[in-house]
């Protein structure tokens with residue numbers, strides 16, 4: 001290494017490119033210039049062309065620049081790199097400014113070399129830009145990916161109304177005893193609602209059921225006994241064992257214990273020799289299932305036009321076990337339904353021979369059962385459709 005070479009060969013601080021100002025006849029005027037050039041050091045070659053000139057090692061610069069471009073990790077970083085390399089005050093652009101210090105004959109080669117350097121650096125930047133843009137896109141796609149395997153939001157849905165719970169529970173019990181479940185029309189006729197139930201026009205029992213008539217003949221059924229009458233007519237002269245649940249309607253002012261709409265379940269068993277004691281055994285079984293195994297039932301004589309004899313059925317109070325409490329109004333007994341042996345007139349009208357076939361029937365109000373069983377104090381709760389009310393009975397399902 002000769003002296004001029006060793007003078008020109010400057011070892012530089014990391015991250016900094018230093019270039020010796022070239023083209024000078026007098027070495028004393030040569031002042032090293034510092035070009036900011038990230039992550040790089042390079043050699044300066046002194047070319048002997050009669051005079052001393054300086055050539056930057058373009059290949060080294062290119063190599064360093066490409067390395068940095070390649071290592072850049074984000075579009076922002078790449079752009080900063082572009083400015084520092086190719087920008088007006090960038091290191092490569094600054095090389096051009098050195099042109100003026102070169103001898104004339106070196107200028108074209110130097111200029112071409114710098115242009116070529118510029119070209120390859122900007123091509124590399126463009127390429128890397130595409131790579132990083134694709135990478136950024138991939139990251140975006142990845143981060144915005146909708147994971148369809150996540151469980152969705154559970155749609156909130158309602159609960160069964162306690163009336164439906166009671167209805168289902170009773171149906172299950174009766175089906176277990178061999179009964180079928182039959183439903184009828186809510187709009188029925190005066191004929192099935194009253195005439196066939198042994199309540200002819202002008203009968204005082206009609207006053208007990210203030211009805212909602214649709215025309216002279218059609219009305220909203222006032223009791224599920226209307227279904228019983230149709231089942232009898234359709235089944236005669238064969239045996240029957242059915243329960244018939246459904247909504248019934250009466251013209252009434254609504255309050256805590258009255259509703260113009262409520263639910264009943266009718267029961268009907270017809271066969272040869274069906275004694276009242278069968279009814280008692282059946283109802284005792286059902287009452288114990290519904291209200292607890294210690295329940296007793298009792299029959300009290302009553303009157304219904306469609307049964308003879310007729311009874312009201314009471315069950316011992318499930319709150320006080322028959323001792324007497326506010327729920328049973330101190331009596332120890334709670335009335336749950338009306339029942340009796342199907343009236344011979346009813347059997348005859350439907351097509352049965354009452355001397356050969358007989359049976360029992362009962363009608364139970366489902367609101368009453370639900371109110372007793374769940375301690376509900378106002379019949380209107382069943383019909384206001386407040387989900388908070390219904391949710392209370394989830395545990396009974």
Ligand code: DAH
Nearest residue numbers: 223225338339340361362363
């Ligand atoms: N239908 C009667 C009512 O609504 C209830 C009833 C009583 C039905 C006795 C019956 C029965 O089948 O035998 O008040």
